[in-house]
Amino acid sequence: MRNPRRARLILTLLLLSSFTLITLDYRSGALGGVRRAASTVFGPIEDGIDDVVHPIGSWFSSLGHLGSYKHENEQLHRKVAQLQTELRLTATERNEYLQEQKLLHLAGLGQYTSVAARVTAYGAAFGFESTVAIDRGTDNGITKNETVISGAGLVGRVVEVGPTTATVQLANDSAFTAGGRLSTGTLAVGEVSGNGRGKQMGLTLLDNTVRLAVGQSLVTFASGPGGPFVPEVPIGRITHVAPASGQLAQTASVAPFVNFGSLDVVAVVVAAPKTIKHDSLLPASPTPAPTVTVTVTASPGAHPTPGGPQTSPASSSTATATPTTRATTSP
Numbered sequence: 001m002r003n004p005r006r007a008r009l010i011l012t013l014l015l016l017s018s019f020t021l022i023t024l025d026y027r028s029g030a031l032g033g034v035r036r037a038a039s040t041v042f043g044p045i046e047d048g049i050d051d052v053v054h055p056i057g058s059w060f061s062s063l064g065h066l067g068s069y070k071h072e073n074e075q076l077h078r079k080v081a082q083l084q085t086e087l088r089l090t091a092t093e094r095n096e097y098l099q100e101q102k103l104l105h106l107a108g109l110g111q112y113t114s115v116a117a118r119v120t121a122y123g124a125a126f127g128f129e130s131t132v133a134i135d136r137g138t139d140n141g142i143t144k145n146e147t148v149i150s151g152a153g154l155v156g157r158v159v160e161v162g163p164t165t166a167t168v169q170l171a172n173d174s175a176f177t178a179g180g181r182l183s184t185g186t187l188a189v190g191e192v193s194g195n196g197r198g199k200q201m202g203l204t205l206l207d208n209t210v211r212l213a214v215g216q217s218l219v220t221f222a223s224g225p226g227g228p229f230v231p232e233v234p235i236g237r238i239t240h241v242a243p244a245s246g247q248l249a250q251t252a253s254v255a256p257f258v259n260f261g262s263l264d265v266v267a268v269v270v271a272a273p274k275t276i277k278h279d280s281l282l283p284a285s286p287t288p289a290p291t292v293t294v295t296v297t298a299s300p301g302a303h304p305t306p307g308g309p310q311t312s313p314a315s316s317s318t319a320t321a322t323p324t325t326r327a328t329t330s331p
Contacts, residue, residue, distance in 0.1 A: 102151020153234035179221035230272035
């Protein structure tokens with residue numbers, strides 16, 4: 001059995017030696033070389049042990065933070081969902097604003113007195129297969145058989161009305177008909193009809209002496225006193241003309257300006273001026289691109305080149321480009 005006094009004496013001597021060495025190193029730096037040598041020998045071993053132990057320690061430390069990580073992840077998911085919702089709402093509001101601006105522009109140009117309304121439902125009602133419900137009615141001055149428009153053109157007509165709501169027969173309904181006029185100088189009148197839920201409408205032109213052409217636009221022809229349609233509302237453009245084949249009436253397919261599947265803000269025309277300038281409400285047609293015509297002019301003193309084509313004095317050795325615009329009609 002070892003002597004306890006001897007052990008305490010040795011421990012005391014070691015502590016005193018340590019304090020002495022620390023004091024000497026602090027005051028004079030005499031042991032710097034020894035410390036650097038020890039660091040050179042034992043440093044790689046210490047770094048290796050730290051590389052092994054540190055990831056394990058970090059993993060055990062992260063176990064205590066799993067709850068907070070999960071909470072932060074849930075918060076991020078909620079924030080992303082909120083931002084996506086705000087983005088969708090912003091896009092919807094922007095679309096509504098554009099529709100309202102176009103509607104105000106069309107109604108203003110036509111000097112129509114109108115009641116703005118919002119489409120609240122699609123469906124089939126009152127014997128018609130293509131109708132929408134709007135959130136305005138007799139309390140707002142709306143009556144039956146009035147023209148309904150959007151910023152793009154003709155939407156349909158009011159077929160039923162209550163105090164605060166109304167039902168609109170869409171212009172693409174198979175039972176829909178309206179008087180239409182060509183936007184050309186002929187002012188020929190025909191009948192425009194719906195084609196069910198299809199994207200095309202039909203045109204029947206009674207005057208077979210007037211030739212229809214792809215790209216011609218149509219506007220509404222006034223129905224007369226008490227009729228459902230006011231004049232000059234844009235309807236659509238002709239996309240296909242059926243062969244005449246000896247028929248008395250000409251027929252054509254018409255692409256409506258209005259997208260009936262995405263209606264939102266519309267207006268019911270409750271009064272219209274007696275006269276509206278023809279074609280003043282039609283959307284602008286695309287401007288045709290100018291074509292370049294190369295004009296060849298004579299060059300005095302032109303001589304043939306050896307081995308090349310023979311050039312007469314009337315031929316040209318210079319060319320000038322003259323831009324010209326060809327009038328075309330886009331459908």
